[in-house]
Amino acid sequence: MSQADADHQHHDEHVAHHFESAGQQVSSGKLGMWVFLATEILMFGGLFVLYAVYRHNNPETFEYGHLLLETKWGAINTLVLIASSFTMAWGVRTAQLNKRKATSVLLTLTLLGGLGFMCIKYIEYSGKFSHGTGPGKFFDVVAYEKYYNKHQADHAHDHDAKGEAHDEPAEPAPVLHGTTRAAAIAPAVNFHSDIADPAAGPAGLVKLDPPKPKGFHIPWVHDKPTPAQVVQSRNFVDIYFAMTGLHGIHVLVGMGLIGWILSRNMRGHFSSKNYMAVDLVGLYWHLVDLIWIFLFPLLYLIHT
Amino acid sequence: MSDTAPHTEDHHDEPHVVSFGLLAAVFAVLLVLTALTVGAWMVDLGPLNIAIAVGIAAVKASVVALYFMHLRWDNPFNGAVLCFSLVFVSLFIVFALVDTSQYQPSRTETGPTPFEQESGEALKNKTAE
Numbered sequence: 001m002s003q004a005d006a007d008h009q010h011h012d013e014h015v016a017h018h019f020e021s022a023g024q025q026v027s028s029g030k031l032g033m034w035v036f037l038a039t040e041i042l043m044f045g046g047l048f049v050l051y052a053v054y055r056h057n058n059p060e061t062f063e064y065g066h067l068l069l070e071t072k073w074g075a076i077n078t079l080v081l082i083a084s085s086f087t088m089a090w091g092v093r094t095a096q097l098n099k100r101k102a103t104s105v106l107l108t109l110t111l112l113g114g115l116g117f118m119c120i121k122y123i124e125y126s127g128k129f130s131h132g133t134g135p136g137k138f139f140d141v142v143a144y145e146k147y148y149n150k151h152q153a154d155h156a157h158d159h160d161a162k163g164e165a166h167d168e169p170a171e172p173a174p175v176l177h178g179t180t181r182a183a184a185i186a187p188a189v190n191f192h193s194d195i196a197d198p199a200a201g202p203a204g205l206v207k208l209d210p211p212k213p214k215g216f217h218i219p220w221v222h223d224k225p226t227p228a229q230v231v232q233s234r235n236f237v238d239i240y241f242a243m244t245g246l247h248g249i250h251v252l253v254g255m256g257l258i259g260w261i262l263s264r265n266m267r268g269h270f271s272s273k274n275y276m277a278v279d280l281v282g283l284y285w286h287l288v289d290l291i292w293i294f295l296f297p298l299l300y301l302i303h304t
Numbered sequence: 305m306s307d308t309a310p311h312t313e314d315h316h317d318e319p320h321v322v323s324f325g326l327l328a329a330v331f332a333v334l335l336v337l338t339a340l341t342v343g344a345w346m347v348d349l350g351p352l353n354i355a356i357a358v359g360i361a362a363v364k365a366s367v368v369a370l371y372f373m374h375l376r377w378d379n380p381f382n383g384a385v386l387c388f389s390l391v392f393v394s395l396f397i398v399f400a401l402v403d404t405s406q407y408q409p410s411r412t413e414t415g416p417t418p419f420e421q422e423s424g425e426a427l428k429n430k431t432a433e
Binding site: 234 | 342354371430
C-alpha cells in the first residue's frame with residue numbers, strides 16, 4: 001500500500017492533507033477566524049478612538065448632532081440585526097445536525113435581515129443627503145435651514161396639541177430672520193457688532209443650552225437642532241458616516257458570504273461532519289452585530 | 305470509507321451543538337437589553353447615561369460572544385484572542401483620552417472653525433437678500 005493510500009485511509013474527504021483530523025482542522029480554522037476578527041476589532045478601534053477623543057473635547061457637537069438621527073430607525077435596525085444574528089446561530093445548529101433544508105431557510109432569513117438593515121440605512125442616508133447633512137462637501141447649512149423650517153412648521157401643531165411650552169411661534173420661519181435670526185446664529189460665529197445680539201455674550205463660539213428640557217421625555221418627537229447648532233454638528237455627521245459606513249460595508253460583505261454558503265448548502269456541500277464554512281461565516285456575522293451593538297447607543301442614544 | 309476513519313482521536317475537539325432553547329433565551333435577553341438601553345436613554349442621569357449605555361452594550365456583546373459565537377464551549381485560546389484585541393483597543397482609547405485632555409483645548413475655547421464662520425456668513429447673506 002502506497003503512502004498516499006495510507007494517508008487517505010486516515011482522512012475523510014473534507015480534511016486537508018496537512019491536518020491530522022477533522023477536529024484539528026476545525027479548531028485551526030476557528031483560531032484563524034478569531035485572529036481575523038481581532039484585527040477587525042482593532043480596525044474599528046481606530047474609529048472608536050476618534051469618537052472618544054472628539055466627544056471628550058466637543059460634547060456639544062454630539063448633543064446637537066445626534067438630534068439629526070432618527071432613533072426609531074436605529075432601534076429597529078438593532079432589532080433586525082439581533083434577529084438575524086439569532087437565525088444565523090440557529091442555522092449553525094441545524095447545519096451541525098445535518099438539517100439541510102432548515103439551514104437553507106435560516107440562512108435565507110439571515111440574508112433578509114441584512115437586506116432589511118441596509119434598506120433602513122439607505123432611508124437614513126438618503127435623508128441625510130437631502131437635508132444638507134451629508135458627510136464632507138454634502139454638508140450644506142443653507143439646505144438644512146430649509147428642511148428645518150419645514151420640519152418646525154410641520155410639527156408646530158404637535159407641540160401645541162401636547163400643550164408644551166414652546167419658544168418658537170406657530171409660524172417658525174420669522175425666527176430666523178432679522179435680529180432674532182442673527183441671535184440664533186450668533187453663538188456659532190463671530191458676528192459683526194451691528195448684528196450681534198448682546199445677550200449672546202462675547203463674540204465667538206459658546207455652549208448653547210440643550211434643546212430639550214431635562215428629565216423624562218418621549219424620544220420619537222425630538223426637536224431638530226437649529227441651523228446654528230447644526231453648524232457645530234458637522235463633525236458628528238462625519239463621524240456618524242465613517243463609523244456606520246465602515247459597518248455597512250461589513251454588512252454587505254457578510255451578506256455576500258451568507259449568500260455564498262447558502263448556495264453551497266443548497267448544492268449539498270455541507271454535512272454534520274463538514275460545516276466549518278457555515279460556522280466561520282456565522283462568526284463574522286455575529287461580529288458585525290457586535291459592532292452595531294456599540295454603535296447604536298454611542299450614535300443614537302446620546303443624552304441631551 | 306470516510307465513515308470508518310478513526311474519529312475517536314477528536315476527543316476534546318468534538319463540536320458543541322447549542323440547544324435551541326438556549327439560543328432563544330439569548331435572543332430574548334438581547335431584546336430585553338435593547339429595550340432597557342432605549343429606556344435608560346429617556347431618563348436624565350447625567351454622566352451616568354453614557355456609562356449605563358456602554359455597560360448594557362458590553363453585556364449584550366458578552367452574551368453574543370459567549371453563546372452565539374460559542375466561546376463558552378470553544379478552546380479558551382479563541383476567547384483570549386478576542387480579549388487581547390479588546391484590551392489593546394481600550395489602551396488605545398484611554399491613552400488617547402489622557403493625552404488629549406492634557407493640552408487639546410475644546411472648540412468652545414478656540415472659537416469657531418473656518419467652516420463654522422463660513423456657514424454663519426452663508427446663512428446671514430441669505431437673509432440679506
